[in-house]
Amino acid sequence: MGDDRVVEPLIFEISRPGRCAVPLPDLDVPEADLPEGLVREDLPLPEVSEQDLIRHYTHLSQLNYGVDVGFYPLGSCTMKYNPKINEEMCRLPGFVHLHPYQDEETVQGALFLMYYLQEFLKEIGGFAGVSLQPAAGAHGELAGVLMMRAYQIDRGEAHRDVILVPDSAHGTNPASTTMSGMRVIEVPSDDRGNVDLAALKAACEEHSDHLVGMMLTNPNTLGLFDEHLEEISGLVHEHGGLMYGDGANMNALLGIARPGDLGFDVLHYNLHKTFSTPHGGGGPGSGPVAASERLADFLPGPIVAVDPDRSDEDAPFFTLVMPPKSIGRVKAFYGHFGVMVRAYTYIRMLGPEGLRRVAEYAVLNANYLMHRIKGMYRVPYDRTCMHEFVCEGRIPDAPDVRALDISKRLIDYGFHPPTNYFPLIVREALMIEPTETESKETLDAFADALLKIAEEARTNPDLLHEAPHNAPVRRLDEVRAAKELILRWEG
Ligand SMILES: Cc1ncc(COP(=O)(O)O)c(C=O)c1O
Structure with a gap:
């Protein structure tokens, strides 16, 4: 096995003929051969004991890194701790056993929850x-x-087809605009990390007749x-x-x-970031969209409303x-209901009060x-940041050391790395988002590790170039790994 592979025997390698992890019950039907072609000789099942299987x-689970294992300052991802009560609630049998084809009368509890989640998000965002x-x-x-x-x-105004997007926007903003069939016009940032007002004015004037609007990530990707x-x-x-607000x-x-x-007319939330629902591996998430009076009639549906004709004073009927x-x-x-229950x-x-403290601690920690x-x-862009900040992953006197090193x-020190090389307007960007749920001790340990690494970069840069040293997987060729995934075991 090469240097860059997990040194964990595969389940097929620990397989021994005749071992079995479960006591199978005695056969109580006549023995029969399986139809030809159903069982492939070249696809044997692993034969392992229960103990082998558990170990x-x-x-394998211990090779995984997550927020429940340690600090995860992945900028723009808000990897905060997800309270376990969220999981308990979304697993309540009354929620788990719902079916989307049930009649409204039988799912009033679920509709109640969705209705009030809509109301909370309206109130939180002012929509x-x-x-x-x-x-x-x-x-x-x-x-x-x-x-x-x-x-x-x-x-x-059907001819309008231009959306302005600042260069500090999240990458999904220009992508979503392009997918919608509209044209993206990029607006540069000024030297304080704001949208450059003079450039914006010029873009608005140039595209005035074609302007659909602007997408603004605020706080932006510089935090x-x-x-x-x-x-x-x-x-x-x-x-x-x-004005579109990226409310992630x-x-x-x-x-x-x-x-x-x-001044925003429409905004999306990331329930899986802000409201502590899991979002590893791309989903399932939830991105509710909120709108001002002007745009509310255009919202995607269905949405949950109170039906006055079927409600009485103390029992609203949701529809x-x-x-x-x-x-x-x-x-x-209706969207990802389990995520809604968690949020x-x-x-x-x-x-x-607690929600306000979330914001205060997120900003304080960063x-x-x-x-x-x-x-x-x-x-x-050195000014008070919001929930995250972006620094350069370059050390004075260590010219060969890059953000990636x-x-x-950091992996050797037991931390998940920050987001690398994003946003693009910062050279060797390290985008760090500590989140509100981390203690001062954790923040100090992470800062100490970064300062120690800066020292190592000067005295022993190869230590960084060859890192990680003590992780189950050594340094990968990330582009190759993403393009040539090895998903099959080959004996
Ligand atoms: C600022 C911002 N906008 C948009 C998104 C996209 O959200 P999603 O990954 O749920 O599609 C993210 C994701 O982290 C984000 O940080």
């Missing part, structure tokens, strides 16, 4: 309506830009709150455009600022409705960490 899978349909943040973005386009068509939001939304609205970073704003009050000018369904049935539980457990390391790691060495 094998337990070892008039919410749809829980989209299955992820990027899916919410796609729904949002389609709503903006539908609004422009509805008012007789910075734009200092000119009012001017930005004023300019875009003046030219007939709408709402854990920096909860209980403090509401995008709906700041599914389609907003009058809806862009339609964007997801089968609802999180919001109810914390309450308004600023504390930034101040601990910025003497050694340059922070190019630093990240790989």
Whole structure:
């Protein structure tokens, strides 16, 4: 086995003829041969004892790194601790055994939960309506830009097809716009990490007749709150455009600022980031989309509403409705219900005060960490950050050391690396998001490791170039690993 492979015997390698992990019951039907071709001789089943089986899978699980194992400062991903009560609630039999084809009368509890989750998200963001349909943040973005386009068509402006996207936006913003069939025009940032107002003004003027709107990630991918939001939304609205807010970073704003009050017309949430639902491996997530009065009629549906004709004073009856000018369904049935139960539980457990504390601690933790390391790691946009910050993964006096080497060495210290090489406007970017759930001891241990690594970079750079040294997998050729996945065991 090569240097770069997991040194864990595969289940086929520990297999021995005749071993079995389960006591099979005596045969109580006549013995029969399986139809020809059903069993392939070249696909033998592994034969292992119960103990072998348990050890094998337990070892494999120990090779995995997650938030329940240690610090996971992956910028832009908000890898906060997910309270286990969320899991308990979404596994309640009454939720687990629901079927999407059940009549409304029989699922009033589930509709109650969805209705109040919509109401909480309306209140948290300052919006008039919410749809829980989209299955992820990027899916919410796609729904949002389609709503903006539908609004422009509805008012007789079907020729409008331009969306402005700053260079500090999350990568999914230009991707969603392009998928929706509209044109992306990039707007540069200024030297404080804000949208460059002069460039925005020029872009608005140039594309005035074609402007659908602007997509703004706020806080942006530098972890910075734009200092000119009012001017930005004023300019875009003046030219007939709408403001889309990428609300994936709402854990920096909860209980403090509401995008709906700041000029945004539509926004998506990432329930799997802000509201503590798991989001490893790409899903399942949930990206509800929220809209102002102006856009609420265009929301994807169905959404949950109270039916006044079937309600009485203390017993509202919940029903599914389609907003009058809806862009339609964007997801089968009603979205990812299990994720909604977790987010609802999180919001109810914390309450308004707790949610505000989430934002306060997220911002405090990021600023504390930034101040601990910025003497050694340059922070190019050096001002108070929100829930994350971006520094350069370059060490003075160690010219050959790159962000990737630093990240790989962090693995040796037991930490998950930060996001690398994103955003693109920072050289050798390390994007660090500690989240609100980490203690000062953890933040200090991480800062100490980064400072120690900076020292190693100067004195023994090869230690970094060859890292990780004590992880189950050594340094991989990541591009090759992603393109040539080995998914089959070959004996
Ligand atoms: C700022 C921002 N926008 C959009 C997204 C996309 O969300 P998703 O990965 O759920 O599609 C993310 C994901 O982390 C994000 O951080």
